[in-house]
Amino acid sequence: MDYFIELLFSGLTRGSIYALIALGYTMVYGIIGLINFAHGEIYMIGAFTSFVVATVLSIYGFPLLAIIVLAGVCAAIWSSAYGYTIEKMAYKPLRHAPRLSPLISAIGMSIFLQNYVLLAQTSDFLPFPELIPDFAFMEPYAHIVGSSDLMILVTTAVVMVALTILIKFTRIGKAMRATAQDRTMAMLVGINVDRIISATFIIGSSLAAIGGLLIASHIGQINFYIGFLAGIKAFTAAVLGGIGSIPGAVIGSLILGLTESFATGYISSDYEDVFAFSLLVLILIFKPSGILGKAETKKV
Amino acid sequence: MSEIILQVSDLTMNFGGIKALDTLDFEVCSGEIVALIGPNGAGKTTFFNCVTGIYTPSSGDVYLHKPGGEGRTRLNGMKPNHVAEKGMARTFQNIRLFPKMTVLENVMIGRHCRSKSFILGAIFRDKKTRAEERSIVDYSYALLEKVGLASQVNELAANLSYGAQRRLEIARALATEPFLLLLDEPAAGMNPQETAKLVKLIRRICDEGHAVLLIEHDMKLVMTLSDRIVVMDYGRKIAEGTPAEVRTNPEVIKAYLGEDD
Amino acid sequence: MFPLKEFKKSLLVALWFVALTFPLMVIQVDPIERIVNWRWNNMFFVAIGSFVLSVVGKAFFARKEQQLSKKRTAQNEEVQDTIFQRVLREPRYLWPISLACLAFAIAFPFLFSTYQTNVMTTALMYVVLGLGLNIVVGLAGLLDLGYVAFYAVGAYSYALLNHHFDLGFWTVLPVGGILAAFFGIILGFPVLRLRGDYLAIVTLGFGEIIRLVLENWNEFSMGPSGIANIDRPGLFGLDLSLNMSILYLYYLMIFFLIITIFVVNRLQDSRLGRAWVALREDEIACQAMGIDKTKTKLVAFSLGAFWAGIIGVVFAAKTTFVNPASFTFLESAIILSIVVLGGMGSIVGVICGAFILILLPEYLRALSEFRMLAFGGILVLMMVFRPEGLISNVRRVYQFKKNDRGEK
Numbered sequence: 001m002d003y004f005i006e007l008l009f010s011g012l013t014r015g016s017i018y019a020l021i022a023l024g025y026t027m028v029y030g031i032i033g034l035i036n037f038a039h040g041e042i043y044m045i046g047a048f049t050s051f052v053v054a055t056v057l058s059i060y061g062f063p064l065l066a067i068i069v070l071a072g073v074c075a076a077i078w079s080s081a082y083g084y085t086i087e088k089m090a091y092k093p094l095r096h097a098p099r100l101s102p103l104i105s106a107i108g109m110s111i112f113l114q115n116y117v118l119l120a121q122t123s124d125f126l127p128f129p130e131l132i133p134d135f136a137f138m139e140p141y142a143h144i145v146g147s148s149d150l151m152i153l154v155t156t157a158v159v160m161v162a163l164t165i166l167i168k169f170t171r172i173g174k175a176m177r178a179t180a181q182d183r184t185m186a187m188l189v190g191i192n193v194d195r196i197i198s199a200t201f202i203i204g205s206s207l208a209a210i211g212g213l214l215i216a217s218h219i220g221q222i223n224f225y226i227g228f229l230a231g232i233k234a235f236t237a238a239v240l241g242g243i244g245s246i247p248g249a250v251i252g253s254l255i256l257g258l259t260e261s262f263a264t265g266y267i268s269s270d271y272e273d274v275f276a277f278s279l280l281v282l283i284l285i286f287k288p289s290g291i292l293g294k295a296e297t298k299k300v
Numbered sequence: 301m302s303e304i305i306l307q308v309s310d311l312t313m314n315f316g317g318i319k320a321l322d323t324l325d326f327e328v329c330s331g332e333i334v335a336l337i338g339p340n341g342a343g344k345t346t347f348f349n350c351v352t353g354i355y356t357p358s359s360g361d362v363y364l365h366k367p368g369g370e371g372r373t374r375l376n377g378m379k380p381n382h383v384a385e386k387g388m389a390r391t392f393q394n395i396r397l398f399p400k401m402t403v404l405e406n407v408m409i410g411r412h413c414r415s416k417s418f419i420l421g422a423i424f425r426d427k428k429t430r431a432e433e434r435s436i437v438d439y440s441y442a443l444l445e446k447v448g449l450a451s452q453v454n455e456l457a458a459n460l461s462y463g464a465q466r467r468l469e470i471a472r473a474l475a476t477e478p479f480l481l482l483l484d485e486p487a488a489g490m491n492p493q494e495t496a497k498l499v500k501l502i503r504r505i506c507d508e509g510h511a512v513l514l515i516e517h518d519m520k521l522v523m524t525l526s527d528r529i530v531v532m533d534y535g536r537k538i539a540e541g542t543p544a545e546v547r548t549n550p551e552v553i554k555a556y557l558g559e560d561d
Numbered sequence: 562m563f564p565l566k567e568f569k570k571s572l573l574v575a576l577w578f579v580a581l582t583f584p585l586m587v588i589q590v591d592p593i594e595r596i597v598n599w600r601w602n603n604m605f606f607v608a609i610g611s612f613v614l615s616v617v618g619k620a621f622f623a624r625k626e627q628q629l630s631k632k633r634t635a636q637n638e639e640v641q642d643t644i645f646q647r648v649l650r651e652p653r654y655l656w657p658i659s660l661a662c663l664a665f666a667i668a669f670p671f672l673f674s675t676y677q678t679n680v681m682t683t684a685l686m687y688v689v690l691g692l693g694l695n696i697v698v699g700l701a702g703l704l705d706l707g708y709v710a711f712y713a714v715g716a717y718s719y720a721l722l723n724h725h726f727d728l729g730f731w732t733v734l735p736v737g738g739i740l741a742a743f744f745g746i747i748l749g750f751p752v753l754r755l756r757g758d759y760l761a762i763v764t765l766g767f768g769e770i771i772r773l774v775l776e777n778w779n780e781f782s783m784g785p786s787g788i789a790n791i792d793r794p795g796l797f798g799l800d801l802s803l804n805m806s807i808l809y810l811y812y813l814m815i816f817f818l819i820i821t822i823f824v825v826n827r828l829q830d831s832r833l834g835r836a837w838v839a840l841r842e843d844e845i846a847c848q849a850m851g852i853d854k855t856k857t858k859l860v861a862f863s864l865g866a867f868w869a870g871i872i873g874v875v876f877a878a879k880t881t882f883v884n885p886a887s888f889t890f891l892e893s894a895i896i897l898s899i900v901v902l903g904g905m906g907s908i909v910g911v912i913c914g915a916f917i918l919i920l921l922p923e924y925l926r927a928l929s930e931f932r933m934l935a936f937g938g939i940l941v942l943m944m945v946f947r948p949e950g951l952i953s954n955v956r957r958v959y960q961f962k963k964n965d966r967g968e969k
Contacts, residue, residue: 034758045585052584052588055590056597059590059595074584078581078584081581090941100761101944104704104940104944107706108898108939111933111940113937115937116585126592127592127593128592129592232769274770277769277773281752281770284763288759353848354848380848381853384848384850396849400956401835402956402958405956409836409839409850413850413851413852415832418860419833423824432832441959450961454958473850
């Protein structure tokens, strides 16, 4: 039973991280209909930035709390800046191009960023400083749920609530929903669509950066290649939940995290990634609209 | 002499609760020009899409009957390409040419379903393939002459003027050798001279043995050209008859001008 | 010439990039020794680099706008072609050039070292792979991100059949191709009705599945350590020395390349090739004109896979060793870059693309470190600035004698 609960929590933790990344995919897709292939790299850059900042600060002897906060803030700021820049450079000029052009551009961006980090930093795995202390009150449950798992779950929950409020009740959130529904119409009623698209990239990127920080401190090491796999898996989760739908991305991520966790726990860990990829292929073939997505009707 | 070639009965199309087509009945006979008119959003284009296999109708039947041929074919749920093979071709309201192919190639695509060569033929270019290729080119060129685009055969379709693109769409549809041609707003965006030319062209197409079913908002064109007019509103057929009959039909006037409350 | 306002803008761009790249370019930490290494010179490079790129990019955009407006004003005039296109269209120039290329290709091993020949063979393999993918992506417009999977199928079919049953190169060559095409059909059947971007992702997933299976299914594929000592291609049972077999493979690739060019060229100008291009342009119109979408796509997909399978067999024979690490997503991305750089749908373009992307990093060793960075950058830049590629495809021109300009 303990083992089951352990797997359950590790699945939820995984799922939460996927959710933080998947939201970026789903929001961007909802607004401009693009699979932002470089989104996984944004997450990786978030993890790297927080690694650099946290390590520098810890070398200079800052207190732990300051390190966590500063690393998180820096990661979010820089990731958003990257997301913003990528959109301006690689996607905006292609807004009226055939559908595959921005996708190819996104793939190029993803490869570019991977190798940029590889060249600017290193190709080795880097040990990530331990940011999340073992909470004393977690002691009795430590063999089932680690402190960092708890931290991830709590942070993700807080972020989700904040995001929901942002999208449901703020001006920019309303503008985003309007743009997602009908871009031309949104433009006609005076919404600055370019700004909304930028905002979407910024929000999605900072969520991914938070995910990057959390997972890096959870696993304890990072590498320039982590974005690729995480990106694909988060995309799988977004499609599973119904791409374009925000609650769908969360549900899809939790389902994917749990299934992965139980499958590796009870079956075999060799085929962990095969499993996620197969799931991706199967969903896209059999139910491309996902759990909460709407099926598209073609306009002629 | 004339026989029914397209028979639609009880055709209904639901889009998540909205009835875009509501128990529609009508038929087209060989050799006639039928116009389908109605206010915007009446379901005319949806009707075209249902008949040509782009949408699968929710209920009802669509039958196509080749003039002088044996038996009729039920088109419901048939793929668009099979519908074209059966002898019904269409044009599109918002022009859907192949912009990066030349004018001639666009028409040659229409010959696809009337020719056969495949991988091996393409690679080895045997005698049969060469002959077929030659006939595709000749046939397509003849069609372009007919619609008045012969001087622009090697131009990219995207570079044509609006009216020329509409005519190219007609030529492309004709290349599939349809006995029934569906035209979706063929005169939209044309100037009066172009429209006059188009009227002649459609008349000629009809004289050459193709029945024509067209959607059009240009009432002058509709009234001069059509043998019969079907009026739709809210997915239903509200009137049908000769131009003179339709013109005076109170239901039609109501649909177009709205009701006085 | 260059207004001050633009200058200021470029300066701001440079500043933005300096800030953007600061944490990753300037700071480098060693978490074990606990040392921070501030690389201020990198900051300088980024500033200069982004400033120059911004200026160049702006100039490029301005030129593009100018050309566009020029094109718009000159509606019905002959659109000016590049020199390349004019040469390609003119059989008078095309034949001598092709013959010269062929002569050079045949003489190549005698002019250069064995090492160079070997490099050239690799480049030729990429040319053929590019041409194969060009059928799928360039002509039919199906973005296949798992192309390398079919390459892997070919390579492993030779490796395994040779290892277990001692089958020779020439026996397995068609088997590898057909097996890859078969995989293409199996995958293509369910996925080809998907929308373009989903298709891309599914093929990517499929490619990764194949690689992961090869990596983990030890009993079948011997896992990550791969299969070694695969036989080189035989020549009528002769035992070739290493040098001779490099030469042999080189000529084999020349031969394959000529066949590929011939076949792709013929396909392009056929009923099938036209249907592919039309499908790429507008699927719905295509179907309405009587083209069977699924069948046409499936043929393109499996034909592309067939080519990848064939080259996979050659790859296994050339390196005499295969392991899953050769078949990562990046390999697919390289082949895609070749097609995109060269010009989707253009044979000459793809050939040039492959030579540039494969040979340049090979000869400019200093650049080879930046190889993948450049591949990524090329995909983005080409899409933004020149989506038609270096050498865009030329549509065939038909001549008619009876040229009555008749609009009745």
